Amino acid sequence: MEITNRYELGIVDTRNIIKVLDDVYNIDFKNHALTFFKRRVESFIKQYNFKDTEGFIQRIEKDKDFFELFIKEICVETTEMFRDPSLWRVLKDDILPKNISSTANFKIWIPEVTSGEELYSLAIMLQKLKMTDYVQIIGTSISEGHLERIKTGFFDPKKIETNDANYSRIYTDGKLSDYYTQKEDGAYWNTSLIENVKLTKQNVIFDDYPKGTKLILFRNQMIYFNQILQERLMKIMYNSLVPGGHLVIGNNERIDYWNSEKDYVLISDSESIYKKRLS
Numbered sequence: 001m002e003i004t005n006r007y008e009l010g011i012v013d014t015r016n017i018i019k020v021l022d023d024v025y026n027i028d029f030k031n032h033a034l035t036f037f038k039r040r041v042e043s044f045i046k047q048y049n050f051k052d053t054e055g056f057i058q059r060i061e062k063d064k065d066f067f068e069l070f071i072k073e074i075c076v077e078t079t080e081m082f083r084d085p086s087l088w089r090v091l092k093d094d095i096l097p098k099n100i101s102s103t104a105n106f107k108i109w110i111p112e113v114t115s116g117e118e119l120y121s122l123a124i125m126l127q128k129l130k131m132t133d134y135v136q137i138i139g140t141s142i143s144e145g146h147l148e149r150i151k152t153g154f155f156d157p158k159k160i161e162t163n164d165a166n167y168s169r170i171y172t173d174g175k176l177s178d179y180y181t182q183k184e185d186g187a188y189w190n191t192s193l194i195e196n197v198k199l200t201k202q203n204v205i206f207d208d209y210p211k212g213t214k215l216i217l218f219r220n221q222m223i224y225f226n227q228i229l230q231e232r233l234m235k236i237m238y239n240s241l242v243p244g245g246h247l248v249i250g251n252n253e254r255i256d257y258w259n260s261e262k263d264y265v266l267i268s269d270s271e272s273i274y275k276k277r278l279s
Contacts, residue, residue, distance in 0.1 A: 008042065009038050009045070009053065013053040014034065014038050016057060017056070020061060021060070024067075026203065027142065027203065031205075031226050031228050031229035032224055032225055032226065033223065033226055034226075036223075036224050037074075037224075040074050041074070043073075044070060044073050047073075068143070068144050069145065071143045071144075071145070072145035072146055079117070079159070080159055080162045081117045081120065081121050081159070081162075081163035081166055081176065082121045082166035082167055083118070083121075085166050085170050086270070087248065087271045087273075088121065088166075090271055091248075092125055092129065095215070095273070096125070097131075099214065099215070100129075100131050101134065102134050104134075105134070105135075106134055106136070106214050107135075107136045107138065107210065107213045107215075108122065108136070108216070108217070109138045109139075109140070109216045109217075110122070110137065110138070110216075111209075112140065112141055112218075113140065113147070113150060114143075115149070115150070116139075116149070117159075117163075118219070119139050119150065119194060119197065120189050120193060122137065123137070124176075124179055124193060127193065128174075132196070136198070137194075137197045138200070140206075141201065142201065142202060142203065143201075147201060150194070151194075153180075153190065154187070155186070155187050160182075163176055164177070205232065206236045207236070209240045212240075212242055213241050213242065213245060214241070214245045215246050215248070216247045217248050218237065218249055219248060219249055219250045219253075220249075221250070222250065223253070230257070231257040234255055238263045238264070238276060241276040243276055243278045243279065244276060244278055246267075246276075247273075247274045247275075247276070248272065249272045250272060251270065251272050252272075253272055263276065263277060264276060265277055
């Protein structure tokens with residue numbers, strides 16, 4: 001019988017870790033889905049060969065660089081460019097050209113940009129639509145490490161085949177490789193794509209959210225939060241958006257809290273696109 005060498009984290013230890021993160025760094029994970037959080041922490045502890053939770057907690061408390069490494073690992077990364085191409089076709093053909101005007105600043109917020117694929121996908125689309133100059137993109141993350149990597153343009157070259165295939169399902173002209181370069185140590189996006197993007201660190205409950213946004217991309221994230229935090233974040237998105245602004249979540253996710261129909265109108269069930277009610 002095969003024996004797996006998997007570190008098991010107890011519920012008390014899990015809560016102690018959450019408490020330390022809140023007390024020391026003001027990062028509150030208590031309303032994240034506990035099973036997901038526990039699994040990610042277990043993997044990290046095993047990866048760095050800690051013998052017990054106490055040693056891990058002490059290292060987190062005393063070593064800020066190690067804490068940043070942990071936060072980078074705990075975040076969920078977007079896996080590919082133009083993920084769910086059908087959504088990006090809707091953005092390209094409908095939402096972006098119908099709502100972006102040369103006379104007004106169109107503000108887009110991507111909460112938790114993680115590895116940057118969604119940000120670079122959006123930047124490429126705006127460039128091809130010739131709308132870059134009329135848009136302000138704000139990308140935020142709880143991980144300083146993620147933000148720094150995004151600024152370098154680095155991405156895993158193993159993703160190239162999937163990325164290229166997704167691009168070709170949206171565009172018949174040009175190639176995705178026009179926007180990246182392969183080097184010995186990996187692949188790199190052309191960082192001029194995001195030279196006007198505002199990348200900032202934010203806390204995990206988003207209470208420092210930007211105001212006056214007209215489009216928010218918050219896809220495939222809600223499964224990692226419990227219902228309390230889901231509802232809180234949906235209210236924050238609502239407060240961030242201008243009336244008539246759009247919110248895009250994962251195509252298997254839904255906004256479903258008490259009275260949510262008074263906040264949002266579902267305009268695409270298949271792509272989970274919502275619009276903030278005008279009044």
